Amino acid sequence: MSLPEIERHRIDKFIFELMVQKAPAFVMDGILLSSSTRGNKVNIIVSRPLIDDPSRRSEHNVALFEFNPESKKWSLYFYDRKLKRHLYPNGDDRSLDKLIAEIIKDPTGIFWG
Secondary structure (H helix, E strand, O other): OOOOHHHHHHHHHHHHHHHHHOHHHHHHHOOEEEEEEEOOEEEEEEEEEOOOOOOOEEEEEEEEEEEEOOOOEEEEEEEOOOOOEEEOOOOOOEOHHHHHHHHHHOOOOOOOO
């Protein structure tokens, strides 16, 4: 099942707002934030220049949102250092706004380090 258009728009708005909020740090470090959608899953990706060769970039998964069409709720996942995804504590079946706020706050340092 594909993601409803309104939910996709909410994710795009989140990415834009996060870029504006973190713009000074992101611009100074050449960081780009993007997303990719597959079915009902949206992956948040950060891209930054390589230290030893700034003309090349590395990409890392930051978070994964998964939409449940039956409950109309979202789940939030984080990635470990081996790029394996794990359900974020209290990250299941919640509103997208609450999960986005959790990524922005990042109380555990799991998303932004």
